[in-house]
Amino acid sequence: MTIFWISVIGSSFLAFATKLFGASVPESWLSHPRVQRINNLIPIALLSALVAVNSLAEKSKLIIDNRTAGIAAAVALLIAKAPFPIVVVGAAITSATLYRIF
Amino acid sequence: MSVKRDSFSVSFTVGLYGSAFGAAGIASHFSVLQTCLLSLLLFSGASQFAVVGVIGAGGSALSAIATSSLLGTRNALYGLRLAPLLKLKGLKKIAGAQITIDESTGVALSQNNESDQIKGFWYTGIGVYIFWNFFTLMGALGAKAMGNPSAWGLDAAVPAAFLGLLWPRLTNFKTRAIAIAATALSLALTPFLPAGVPIISCALLAIFFGWCK
Numbered sequence: 001m002t003i004f005w006i007s008v009i010g011s012s013f014l015a016f017a018t019k020l021f022g023a024s025v026p027e028s029w030l031s032h033p034r035v036q037r038i039n040n041l042i043p044i045a046l047l048s049a050l051v052a053v054n055s056l057a058e059k060s061k062l063i064i065d066n067r068t069a070g071i072a073a074a075v076a077l078l079i080a081k082a083p084f085p086i087v088v089v090g091a092a093i094t095s096a097t098l099y100r101i102f
Numbered sequence: 103m104s105v106k107r108d109s110f111s112v113s114f115t116v117g118l119y120g121s122a123f124g125a126a127g128i129a130s131h132f133s134v135l136q137t138c139l140l141s142l143l144l145f146s147g148a149s150q151f152a153v154v155g156v157i158g159a160g161g162s163a164l165s166a167i168a169t170s171s172l173l174g175t176r177n178a179l180y181g182l183r184l185a186p187l188l189k190l191k192g193l194k195k196i197a198g199a200q201i202t203i204d205e206s207t208g209v210a211l212s213q214n215n216e217s218d219q220i221k222g223f224w225y226t227g228i229g230v231y232i233f234w235n236f237f238t239l240m241g242a243l244g245a246k247a248m249g250n251p252s253a254w255g256l257d258a259a260v261p262a263a264f265l266g267l268l269w270p271r272l273t274n275f276k277t278r279a280i281a282i283a284a285t286a287l288s289l290a291l292t293p294f295l296p297a298g299v300p301i302i303s304c305a306l307l308a309i310f311f312g313w314c315k
Contacts, residue, residue, distance in 0.1 A: 006163040008136050011153045011170040012143035018174045019199040022181025023190065030182050038312030039176055041280055043148060045308040046173055047268035048281040049288035049301040050155045054261035057292045057300075059160045070258025074265050084266045088122050091262030092255030099252050 066102070070095030105209075105218040109225030112205050116147075117233020122263050123150055124241025129256035130158030134242045141238040145231065146203050148267050149174045155260055161298020169302050180207040187219055201227025276311065283307050 022030070030036075055071040056062055073094035077087045120141060127137030132154055140150045149170040156166040181202045187210070190198045206227035213219040248254045272278050284304040291300035 003157065003163045004132050004136050007153050007157055007166040007170075008132075008139055008143075010163065010167040011149065012140065014167060014171040015144045015146055015149055015174045015177070016200060018171065019177045019181055019202045020196070022178030023185050023188075023195060023199050023202065025182065027182060027185075030179055034313060034315075036179070037315065038309050039179055041277070041308035041312045042172055042175060042305055044268065044271050044277050044280050045284040045304040046152065046169055046301065047148065047264050047271075048284035049304040050152060050169075050264040051261045051268060052285040052288045053159050053292065053297075053301055054155050054264065055258070056289060057159060057297075059297060060293050062289060062292060066252070066255075067258040067261065070255060071261050071265065074258075074262035078265065078269045084119060084263075085122070087266045088259050088262045092259040094255065095258030096253060096255030099255065 066095045066098040069098050105213055105222045106225060108209050108212070109222055109229055112209055112226055113229025113233050116205050116230050117237050119147065119263075120234040120237030121241030121244070122259060123147065123154075123234075124238040124243070125245040125256050126151060126158075126241075126260045126263060127154050127238075128242050128245035129251035129260060130154040132157070134239070134246055137242045138235065138239055141235045144170070145200060145234070146174050146177060147234075148264075151260070151263055151267070155264065156298045156301060158257075158260060159297050159301075161301070162296065165296075165298025165302055169298070172302070172305050176204075177202050180204075183207065184210065184223065187216065188223065198223075198227075201231055203227070203230065205230050280307055280311055 051071065055067045056064070070091035074087050074091040077090045082090065123141065124137055127140065140153060144150050152170040152173050153166045156169050181199060184202065184207060188198055206223050209226040210219045210223035213222045245251065245256060251257055268281065272281055284307050287307060288300040288304055291303055
């Protein structure tokens with residue numbers, strides 16, 4: 001089995017198990033304020049790391065390239081309150097333009 | 103009537119983003135089938151992007167699974183919140199669990215009475231499921247037809263999609279501080295740890311800040 005299949009099947013299984021777990025456990029298990037706070041912060045920490053690594057890292061090196069310009073465009077569009085599809089397409093166009101020039 | 107309209111508009115709009123996921127899967131060298139299976143089986147946007155994002159960055163399957171699963175923990179809390187409302191058993195519970203995501207929970211909880219809340223959950227969950235999977239397939243086929251992902255900017259579309267998911271959550275000083283800390287930590291660790299590990303390490307920041315209040 002390839003790394004692709006292992007990650008697809010493993011993550012899908014755990015995602016469903018997580019959903020079913022929440023629907024099945026007694027409320028007192030997860031309603032602690034500390035659990036709620038950590039739960040709200042996890043997406044912020046992980047998504048920030050995913051943005052950084054996917055736009056500034058190449059394997060174990062840090063680099064500035066066409067992707068970095070794409071993400072800078074995305075930031076500008078988000079500040080201008082552009083909707084999600086425009087942000088993604090704007091980043092792609094910026095990155096592709098630089099990729100084709102250099 | 104308005105619960106139907108709410109559910110449809112959320113389902114269609116969110117479903118459209120599925121095309122960005124489909125393209126991201128192909129850009130990270132997943133096959134069309136694998137990309138579509140993630141939408142059919144995993145069915146939770148941020149977690150799906152995490153799987154292809156971590157693998158695309160050169161991470162291991164274990165890092166991808168761990169990052170994706172941690173991003174999915176909020177679905178457990180949604181399930182917990184909805185359980186007394188939906189009161190599901192057997193097969194319906196299985197189906198309900200699979201469509202317990204940001205959007206179905208959001209639309210359900212924004213309705214004014216119990217009957218509309220239950221309808222909102224099912225209409226939105228099923229609606230997003232249909233549109234998200236359809237547009238994933240379209241996005242994956244489209245990206246496949248384009249060829250070299252970099253030439254079309256798809257490699258930048260992946261982090262832009264993460265940023266689009268992150269941005270609305272940065273509502274106060276604390277969340278912005280954590281975002282900056284996670285950015286710095288993941289980049290600082292990148293030269294020293296295997297790809298993928300710097301990302302998952304940032305979960306510790308969330309646990310630390312969440313623990314301390």
